[in-house]
Amino acid sequence: MAYRTIIFVLFIIFFQNVCLGKTDSLEILKKLQKDIDSIVNNAISKEAFPGCVIYASYQGKPFVHMAFGFHTYDSVRSVYSSDIYDLASLTKVTASTVALMRLFEQGLIDLEAPIKDYVDGLGWSKVGRVTIREALAHQGGIKSWIKYYEEIQRRNQKYRNKTISNTYSEEYPFKVSENQFLHKDFYQKIKKMIRKSEVTKNPNYVYSGLFFYLVPEIIYKLTGEQFDEFLSHHFYDSMDLETLGFNPTEKFDLLRIVPTEIDTFFRHSPIHGVVHDEGAILMKGVSGNAGLFSNARDLGKFWEMLLTDGWSGGYSYLKPATLELFTAPQYSNFDNRRGLGFDRPLLVYDSIRSSVAKSASVRSFGHSGYTGTLAWADPDYDLVFIFLSNRVYPNREQRALYDLNVRPEIHQLIYDYLEATKEN
Numbered sequence: 001m002a003y004r005t006i007i008f009v010l011f012i013i014f015f016q017n018v019c020l021g022k023t024d025s026l027e028i029l030k031k032l033q034k035d036i037d038s039i040v041n042n043a044i045s046k047e048a049f050p051g052c053v054i055y056a057s058y059q060g061k062p063f064v065h066m067a068f069g070f071h072t073y074d075s076v077r078s079v080y081s082s083d084i085y086d087l088a089s090l091t092k093v094t095a096s097t098v099a100l101m102r103l104f105e106q107g108l109i110d111l112e113a114p115i116k117d118y119v120d121g122l123g124w125s126k127v128g129r130v131t132i133r134e135a136l137a138h139q140g141g142i143k144s145w146i147k148y149y150e151e152i153q154r155r156n157q158k159y160r161n162k163t164i165s166n167t168y169s170e171e172y173p174f175k176v177s178e179n180q181f182l183h184k185d186f187y188q189k190i191k192k193m194i195r196k197s198e199v200t201k202n203p204n205y206v207y208s209g210l211f212f213y214l215v216p217e218i219i220y221k222l223t224g225e226q227f228d229e230f231l232s233h234h235f236y237d238s239m240d241l242e243t244l245g246f247n248p249t250e251k252f253d254l255l256r257i258v259p260t261e262i263d264t265f266f267r268h269s270p271i272h273g274v275v276h277d278e279g280a281i282l283m284k285g286v287s288g289n290a291g292l293f294s295n296a297r298d299l300g301k302f303w304e305m306l307l308t309d310g311w312s313g314g315y316s317y318l319k320p321a322t323l324e325l326f327t328a329p330q331y332s333n334f335d336n337r338r339g340l341g342f343d344r345p346l347l348v349y350d351s352i353r354s355s356v357a358k359s360a361s362v363r364s365f366g367h368s369g370y371t372g373t374l375a376w377a378d379p380d381y382d383l384v385f386i387f388l389s390n391r392v393y394p395n396r397e398q399r400a401l402y403d404l405n406v407r408p409e410i411h412q413l414i415y416d417y418l419e420a421t422k423e424n
Helices: 012-020 025-045 088-105 132-136 187-195 210-223 227-236 296-307 320-327 406-423
Strands: 051-058 061-069 174-177 180-182 365-369 373-378 383-389
Touching (some): 025 051, 025 061, 025 406, 088 132, 088 210, 088 227, 088 365, 088 373, 210 227, 296 373, 383 406
Antiparallel strands (some): 174 180, 365 373, 373 383
16 A cells, blocks of 8 residues: 555544544544545655654644654655654744744834844845834745855855855864855855845735744844744743754654655755755754754644643743734735734635635634645634645655645544534
């Protein structure tokens, strides 16, 4: 078969006692499993991804935790539910946005202030004049992205001075790939490129990651803590989220981490255990745009905290009013569905363009990731849905995940299941 289900954990007793109280609960659960199996089996057979992990919780209690397929198409290492995936742009919300939410609560950041008030060296650049609110909601007209690795190359394809060297030294201490070492002050190059980038004069909604590369500097400038340390200190460690963090090979065996892409244009090597995003690797793996890794359970637990008014394990991490503000639409009069950092359902549902189910409520929020990830929370259903995959393997041209609507179809099955439990 094209896939292998490693784990299917359904808390049958919980749903029998709390949701159903009827003998047909097991049959409904079996149907959910069978339907998810069918979608994933078809997706793997069409090379949407070599494997994936699916997780869902209701009222903070997991009722789906499934692992399918293999790390790569060679079918050597099976996917386990505890495996660690590159979260890609889920970093924008699970790291950058929640860090800024904490600073907002402490009165350290003004959403109406321009970015230049918090980031040194932007001067009166157009990017620097965009407000924090506009940047978080992707309403500031900031350019979508920059190919940093191309911008630092000469015409002969060699790298400019103080960027990347082919040998390790004190000046070039960070390993990007086998023969690529990053200059110790390379972040200043990234910031310069962002400062000089285009900004639309009359901005419309444009999804942009550039502001999020600057968030670690904002955190450090206002708190004195490095970005990864701030997140671990204020969120991840006390929530006992063992796998949620940056640069996972510092803590975990490579076998636990799922590979992403076989890079043929920049690093010229398989990307495994280091961040897939080219900008994030040029920030030594710790970026506000991408860089987080996690398994499904830890990621789900974090998003359950967001769903329960900022509470987890008897401790308040964020205030309900802050969550309500950041997850609410900011510029819907400009046909912009986004909250502050958080994505939201399309203003008009489109089954082709949406990453989530049609049944996702208007109050639901989440984010997707380029590597094939998704996290979505729905307060109207007390539901958290996590989908982790490496759809970019062996390369990013693999788009069957989108063409087959894998994530929204599975997401919809889970909504249908919850509705079925209510009816019974």
